[in-house]
Amino acid sequence: MSQKTPIVTLTGVQKYYGDYHALRGITAEIGQGEFFSLLGPSGCGKTTLLRSIAGFEDLSEGQLLLDGRDMEGVPPNKRPTNMVFQSYAIFPHMNVAENVGFGLRRSSMSTEEKRRAVGEALEMVGLGKFGARAAHALSGGQRQRVALARALIMKPKVLLLDEPLSALDKKMREVMQVELIRLQREVGITFILVTHDQEEALVMSDRIAVMFEGEIAQLADPETLYRRPNSRRVAEFIGMMNFLPATVLPTGPGGGRVALEVAGLGRAELETAQCPGGAAIGEAEIGLRPESLTVLYEGQSAEGGREAEGTVREVVYYGDMTYYDILIDGAPSPVRVSMRNMPGRRVLDFGARARLAWDPRAMVLFC
Amino acid sequence: MSGSLAKMMRSDAGKGLTLVSPTLIYALLLLAAPLASIVLLSFWTQLATVAGQAQFDRTLQLSNYREALTDPLYRALMLRSLRISGMVMLVTVVLAFPVAYFISFHVRPDRKSLWLFLITIPFWTSYLIRVFLWRVILAYDGPVNSGLLALGVIDEPLGWILYNANSVVITLAHAYAPFAILPIFVALEKIDRSLLEAARDLGESKAMTFLRVTLPLAMPGVLAAVLIVFIPTIGDYVTPQLVGGSGGTMIANNIHAQIFALNDRPMGATLAVLAMLIVAMVLLWGIARARFWLWLMDRAGGGFAGIGLALAVAVAEITVIRVAFSQGPALIGAGASVIALLLVATALSAFILWRLPKGRWGI
Ligand SMILES: Nc1ncnc2c1ncn2[C@@H]1O[C@H](COP(=O)(O)OP(=O)(O)OP(=O)(O)O)[C@@H](O)[C@H]1O
Ligand SMILES: [Mg+2]
Numbered sequence: 001m002s003q004k005t006p007i008v009t010l011t012g013v014q015k016y017y018g019d020y021h022a023l024r025g026i027t028a029e030i031g032q033g034e035f036f037s038l039l040g041p042s043g044c045g046k047t048t049l050l051r052s053i054a055g056f057e058d059l060s061e062g063q064l065l066l067d068g069r070d071m072e073g074v075p076p077n078k079r080p081t082n083m084v085f086q087s088y089a090i091f092p093h094m095n096v097a098e099n100v101g102f103g104l105r106r107s108s109m110s111t112e113e114k115r116r117a118v119g120e121a122l123e124m125v126g127l128g129k130f131g132a133r134a135a136h137a138l139s140g141g142q143r144q145r146v147a148l149a150r151a152l153i154m155k156p157k158v159l160l161l162d163e164p165l166s167a168l169d170k171k172m173r174e175v176m177q178v179e180l181i182r183l184q185r186e187v188g189i190t191f192i193l194v195t196h197d198q199e200e201a202l203v204m205s206d207r208i209a210v211m212f213e214g215e216i217a218q219l220a221d222p223e224t225l226y227r228r229p230n231s232r233r234v235a236e237f238i239g240m241m242n243f244l245p246a247t248v249l250p251t252g253p254g255g256g257r258v259a260l261e262v263a264g265l266g267r268a269e270l271e272t273a274q275c276p277g278g279a280a281i282g283e284a285e286i287g288l289r290p291e292s293l294t295v296l297y298e299g300q301s302a303e304g305g306r307e308a309e310g311t312v313r314e315v316v317y318y319g320d321m322t323y324y325d326i327l328i329d330g331a332p333s334p335v336r337v338s339m340r341n342m343p344g345r346r347v348l349d350f351g352a353r354a355r356l357a358w359d360p361r362a363m364v365l366f367c
Numbered sequence: 368m369s370g371s372l373a374k375m376m377r378s379d380a381g382k383g384l385t386l387v388s389p390t391l392i393y394a395l396l397l398l399a400a401p402l403a404s405i406v407l408l409s410f411w412t413q414l415a416t417v418a419g420q421a422q423f424d425r426t427l428q429l430s431n432y433r434e435a436l437t438d439p440l441y442r443a444l445m446l447r448s449l450r451i452s453g454m455v456m457l458v459t460v461v462l463a464f465p466v467a468y469f470i471s472f473h474v475r476p477d478r479k480s481l482w483l484f485l486i487t488i489p490f491w492t493s494y495l496i497r498v499f500l501w502r503v504i505l506a507y508d509g510p511v512n513s514g515l516l517a518l519g520v521i522d523e524p525l526g527w528i529l530y531n532a533n534s535v536v537i538t539l540a541h542a543y544a545p546f547a548i549l550p551i552f553v554a555l556e557k558i559d560r561s562l563l564e565a566a567r568d569l570g571e572s573k574a575m576t577f578l579r580v581t582l583p584l585a586m587p588g589v590l591a592a593v594l595i596v597f598i599p600t601i602g603d604y605v606t607p608q609l610v611g612g613s614g615g616t617m618i619a620n621n622i623h624a625q626i627f628a629l630n631d632r633p634m635g636a637t638l639a640v641l642a643m644l645i646v647a648m649v650l651l652w653g654i655a656r657a658r659f660w661l662w663l664m665d666r667a668g669g670g671f672a673g674i675g676l677a678l679a680v681a682v683a684e685i686t687v688i689r690v691a692f693s694q695g696p697a698l699i700g701a702g703a704s705v706i707a708l709l710l711v712a713t714a715l716s717a718f719i720l721w722r723l724p725k726g727r728w729g730i
Binding site: 081 | 562565566567568569570571572575580727728729
């Protein structure tokens with residue numbers, strides 16, 4: 001994915017709002033046709049970065065190349081980008097077709113061609129019959145589609161989407177996620193999506209940049225981000241993760257492997273890939289996803305004898321899944337374990353003793 | 368019966384009616400009643416004044432109207448009044464728009480109310496004083512003339528800036544500026560700024576963004592400003608009286624003269640009623656034309672081509688009206704031509720307003 005020719009190149013991008021340092025040196029390359037997401041908590045600078053790419057904010061420092069061209073001093077109307085605004089920004093004084101055709105005024109197409117292009121764009125987002133509808137008579141999801149069609153009709157090199165789904169309800173959001181992915185494959189345009197919803201980012205993106213306080217904390221594909229977060233902060237932001245204190249032992253097994261003593265679990269050996277933030281001898285922490293811990297029922301045993309015992313402190317039943325908080329003997333705080341509910345498998349009771357199997361291959365080390 | 372009345376009082380409509388009834392009674396008593404008596408008076412005829420008591424012929428006749436519509440003096444006065452308030456409206460709105468735009472788009476949000484407050488400061492003195500001040504400012508030896516003389520821009524004082532229609536326009540435009548600035552400002556404030564960014568993002572320059580997004584969305588405010596300035600200025604009495612001279616007299620001055628100097632109250636009433644009707648018709652006509660021209664502009668694809676087409680049609684139409692006005696009296700008589708013109712304009716306006724839906728410009 002990242003091997004594709006870069007269409008957006010950010011180098012050392014900084015942005016100040018007066019004294020406030022909103023972007024603190026963003027460097028990234030976004031490839032042709034990539035679905036790229038900016039993920040981060042509120043106020044971390046996602047919108048600022050997106051608006052800088054679109055040309056609505058001047059960079060305080062650093063360089064932005066779009067399709068190899070330096071964008072310094074290039075106004076938004078001259079950039080090969082289009083944006084789907086968070087509020088959708090549908091022109092209230094125009095109907096749906098006029099909104100979608102807004103950007104075509106300057107094109108060399110004939111009136112007939114323009115009308116056809118608008119029709120096709122509306123068709124593409126599933127609003128074929130809505131051309132004459134007034135802008136104010138649209139639902140949230142329809143407004144979002146109009147905004148999308150209006151931007152896509154411009155055939156931009158890069159489509160910028162600022163939390164386009166945040167105003168929709170959960171069901172609609174899931175439908176639109178799938179639709180956006182389909183559209184992106186269909187048109188082959190680079191999408192840069194801003195979101196603070198980690199699930200949305202994981203579902204949709206080829207690569208994700210996790211941002212905190214104006215900096216990219218980690219830039220990786222969804223699987224790497226989920227399995228090998230490079231810091232505790234990223235790990236906490238993406239999905240649920242258990243943390244247990246551990247000690248990195250000075251006597252490594254060699255071969256680039258790292259030996260640990262994990263509180264409550266015992267000795268474990270990790271690959272270097274499982275230490276994306278590096279490893280140093282001494283106090284550290286390991287991260288373990290809830291699905292990497294398994295409750296052992298009577299007669300079952302863990303391979304390699306990697307078992308731990310603890311007490312059930314909380315049971316949360318979800319229908320298809322049950323979440324347990326289990327305080328492992330010797331661990332300072334409970335860990336969360338997720339188990340798929342299956343026929344013949346009993347849900348553990350509050351306060352019961354439980355045996356757990358764990359797998360060192362699922363661990364990540366944070367120093 | 369009392370039960371159903373109580374029920375009605377409790378319903379939403381009833382509550383609303385109860386709430387507005389004091390205002391409604393006030394409006395009926397103090398607006399509708401005098402208006403009705405003026406309309407009645409306009410159909411009477413003044414006989415003579417006996418011992419300071421006016422005597423009327425109370426049979427209803429159209430003679431006052433016939434005189435008002437045929438006498439070139441009244442016609443000229445009415446036309447001049449329309450022209451002056453039209454100019455005032457144009458000048459005020461054209462000058463108010465940039466001010467409102469500046470405050471809305473370029474003043475820091477926490478300073479906006481300060482700016483609006485500053486704009487209202489001239490209102491702290493009386494209207495009369497302000498008109499007098501303009502008389503001083505525009506006088507033959509006033510600051511404008513002496514300043515321009517000192518700068519060497521002119522060789523002798525300008526005579527055309529006081530005691531004529533120009534001074535009335537200047538004074539009224541100043542007096543009504545805040546009334547035009549405020550509605551336009553409110554309309555501009557309501558525009559979602561991301562709409563302007565979206566237009567820029569979709570490839571439009573700043574100028575085209577203004578024409579395609581800002582201006583149409585500000586139009587309701589502009590329309591409000593037009594009405595607020597045009598309607599009261601046409602009946603203004605004080606300004607033309609004080610700075611208008613003989614060339615700047617307006618219809619209200621003549622109504623005053625009819626009632627007080629000439630002792631012809633029915634004629635004064637007739638002129639007042641006619642002025643009201645004409646203002647209503649002109650407004651109707653103006654709105655219908657604006658809607659038509661804007662529709663034409665959009666039909667031509669917006670942008671500069673559309674503006675050009677709409678302007679060309681507007682100029683052509685106005686030329687036709689001017690010719691009709693100057694040639695009509697000779698062809699079919701003065702009274703008939705005025706009535707014909709008003710009827711045609713009203714019918715055409717009504718037709719346009721009925722057939723053309725309110726467009727994206729909110730007009
Ligand atoms: N025009 C501005 N002037 C001053 N500070 C600003 C301005 N715009 C944004 N900021 C600040 O910059 C920081 C980043 O803002 P930004 O809008 O990029 O956040 P975000 O990551 O998009 O957050 P959210 O998820 O809430 O939309 C915030 O702390 C914000 O207060
Ligand atoms: Mg944001």
